[in-house]
Amino acid sequence: MGFLMMSCSRKKSKGLILANSLAIEGLHAGYGEVRVLSGISINVRGGETVVLLGTNGNGKSTLIKCIMGQVRPTAGRIVATIDGTSYDLIGRSTEDIVGIGISLVPEGRRLFPKLTVEENLLLGAFREFARARISDSLAFCFDAFPRLKERRRQLAGSMSGGEQQMLAIARALMALPKILLVDEPSVGLAPILVSKTIETIANLKKQLGLTVLMAEQNFRQAIRIADRGYVLVHGQIVLSADNPQALQQNELVRRFYLGVG
Amino acid sequence: MEFSWDLVINAIVTGIVLGGFYAAVAIGVTIAFGMLDIVNIAHPAFMIAGAYLAFLGWEDFGFDPFVSMAVFAPCGYLFGRAFYRAYHYFFERRGDESLQGLAFFFGILFIVEIGVVLVFGVDYRSISEPYLESSVSVGFVSVPWRMLVPFLVGLGMLGSVHLYLSRTFTGRTILAVSQDVEAVRLIGANPIRAKEIAFGIAVATAIIAGVLLIIIQPVEPSITREYIGRAFAICVLGGIASIPGTLVASLILGVAEALTTTFYGPSWSPAVSFGLLLLTLIFRPVGIFGR
Ligand SMILES: Nc1ncnc2c1ncn2[C@@H]1O[C@H](COP(=O)(O)OP(=O)(O)O)[C@@H](O)[C@H]1O
Ligand SMILES: [Mg+2]
Numbered sequence: 001m002g003f004l005m006m007s008c009s010r011k012k013s014k015g016l017i018l019a020n021s022l023a024i025e026g027l028h029a030g031y032g033e034v035r036v037l038s039g040i041s042i043n044v045r046g047g048e049t050v051v052l053l054g055t056n057g058n059g060k061s062t063l064i065k066c067i068m069g070q071v072r073p074t075a076g077r078i079v080a081t082i083d084g085t086s087y088d089l090i091g092r093s094t095e096d097i098v099g100i101g102i103s104l105v106p107e108g109r110r111l112f113p114k115l116t117v118e119e120n121l122l123l124g125a126f127r128e129f130a131r132a133r134i135s136d137s138l139a140f141c142f143d144a145f146p147r148l149k150e151r152r153r154q155l156a157g158s159m160s161g162g163e164q165q166m167l168a169i170a171r172a173l174m175a176l177p178k179i180l181l182v183d184e185p186s187v188g189l190a191p192i193l194v195s196k197t198i199e200t201i202a203n204l205k206k207q208l209g210l211t212v213l214m215a216e217q218n219f220r221q222a223i224r225i226a227d228r229g230y231v232l233v234h235g236q237i238v239l240s241a242d243n244p245q246a247l248q249q250n251e252l253v254r255r256f257y258l259g260v261g
Numbered sequence: 262m263e264f265s266w267d268l269v270i271n272a273i274v275t276g277i278v279l280g281g282f283y284a285a286v287a288i289g290v291t292i293a294f295g296m297l298d299i300v301n302i303a304h305p306a307f308m309i310a311g312a313y314l315a316f317l318g319w320e321d322f323g324f325d326p327f328v329s330m331a332v333f334a335p336c337g338y339l340f341g342r343a344f345y346r347a348y349h350y351f352f353e354r355r356g357d358e359s360l361q362g363l364a365f366f367f368g369i370l371f372i373v374e375i376g377v378v379l380v381f382g383v384d385y386r387s388i389s390e391p392y393l394e395s396s397v398s399v400g401f402v403s404v405p406w407r408m409l410v411p412f413l414v415g416l417g418m419l420g421s422v423h424l425y426l427s428r429t430f431t432g433r434t435i436l437a438v439s440q441d442v443e444a445v446r447l448i449g450a451n452p453i454r455a456k457e458i459a460f461g462i463a464v465a466t467a468i469i470a471g472v473l474l475i476i477i478q479p480v481e482p483s484i485t486r487e488y489i490g491r492a493f494a495i496c497v498l499g500g501i502a503s504i505p506g507t508l509v510a511s512l513i514l515g516v517a518e519a520l521t522t523t524f525y526g527p528s529w530s531p532a533v534s535f536g537l538l539l540l541t542l543i544f545r546p547v548g549i550f551g552r
Contacts, residue, residue, distance in 0.1 A: 098448065
């Protein structure tokens with residue numbers, strides 16, 4: 001499985017990993033009159049993979065968009081700590097937030113379909129901090145995803161769903177983020193690719209010392225790589241689990257989301 | 262006109278040289294219309310502004326046309342950036358750009374044309390420099406410098422824009438911005454700033470194209486009309502957002518016009534661009550280099 005193998009050259013020290021975290025408190029948000037999130041409080045500690053679980057339409061993407069500055073919350077706080085410095089994210093533009101060191105692999109991938117694979121990747125390194133290291137980052141991504149190297153001159157829009165998801169992840173990594181947000185990476189992929197993609201994320205996270213928040217509706221796959229998790233229903237956190245076992249063994253999750261018991 | 266191979270070769274050479282100039286005219290439309298989704302039909306107005314600025318510079322200050330380009334193109338760039346900001350604020354931001362934006366650009370075209378009439382009158386204006394009056398001859402083909410200069414400047418301009426767009430971070434953002442604005446934000450770039458810079462470049466190229474125009478021929482205010490059709494035909498034939506496509510399409514149009522002029526007379530040449538546009542839309546709607 002070539003694309004899971006990657007170099008360890010950019011492994012971060014433990015100290016830095018612990019410095020990158022995300023804290024959300026009492027968040028309310030919606031679209032015009034429609035209220036979507038009511039009083040969300042979650043946190044992601046340095047070096048963790050936290051999963052945000054919920055079926056369609058429960059507000060996962062809205063929460064992610066609030067973090068990225070794409071949706072403006074009506075109340076609450078979002079504070080990111082990067083390399084020991086705290087940033088209040090509310091009111092900042094998406095560009096600023098990316099500049100701080102938070103990247104998103106968005107729902108639906110949002111590639112530039114008429115640009116080549118390589119052009120998409122190079123664009124990922126737009127942020128000032130990433131520009132100086134662009135050739136190392138490109139080599140790293142091609143190493144992690146040999147498929148992308150083979151297809152570097154191909155238009156992004158002409159690739160398969162699985163390849164596009166790899167490219168979306170790689171493009172986000174080109175920004176050299178400290179915190180990586182991933183919104184529903186499994187959507188539209190065949191089951192075999194879903195588990196591969198989830199494993200890739202876990203692997204990259206380990207290699208790069210990232211802090212990860214991943215939204216998913218595929219509970220079974222997401223729980224495999226989770227350190228902790230939250231379940232979101234109708235814009236509220238109904239379950240906060242401190243370890244994957246607690247998610248797996250929860251009565252509600254078993255009955256409604258895993259289809260057992 | 263009687264057919265002869267000398268005439269054909271002469272027409273092809275003239276057409277290629279003319280095509281280089283058309284590329285200079287069309288590159289700004291390729292940027293604005295192709296890459297920014299801005300239907301800037303006022304592009305030829307910026308062009309005649311450039312032509313008359315070159316005339317003013319030449320008449321009042323003795324500016325060589327190259328001096329005019331160096332002085333007025335940066336002004337055009339800054340003006341273009343400010344102009345885009347106004348356009349964005351009043352139209353694009355509110356989602357009104359399709360119809361009201363079009364009316365806005367049409368208005369600008371009108372105002373510039375009338376402004377030129379009021380200031381300069383409707384007479385033809387021209388400039389001349391001794392070196393522009395000489396020619397380069399190879400065998401029986403002879404090309405005057407007043408055609409060669411626009412050709413070379415046009416090619417240089419296309420090459421520079423192409424390098425800028427493909428090699429710089431802002432350039433690549435400009436290529437991406439019409440495909441997904443939100444995704445541009447997610448890579449940490451400001452899409453509005455990218456569009457502003459791109460529009461500035463588009464206006465600067467129009468100013469330069471105007472200087473080239475008055476090198477080639479005397480200008481009068483209504484000359485804008487011929488160039489709207491040409492520029493958009495080239496843009497569509499080339500593949501809307503492609504710089505190599507713009508070059509190839511410009512050369513094709515130049516040669517087609519030169520052949521038509523040679524064998525059927527100059528009155529047919531404006532029809533050539535519409536003919537090419539129709540053929541493109543029928544046989545290859547995405548254009549030569551369309552992605
Ligand atoms: N742009 C929008 N405008 C209005 N309502 C929206 C918009 N985006 C999402 N919603 C609504 O917000 C709710 C939550 O959506 P979303 O955050 O996308 O959920 P999820 O990502 O969990 O599927 C849904 O009811 C959806 O219809
Ligand atoms: Mg979603």
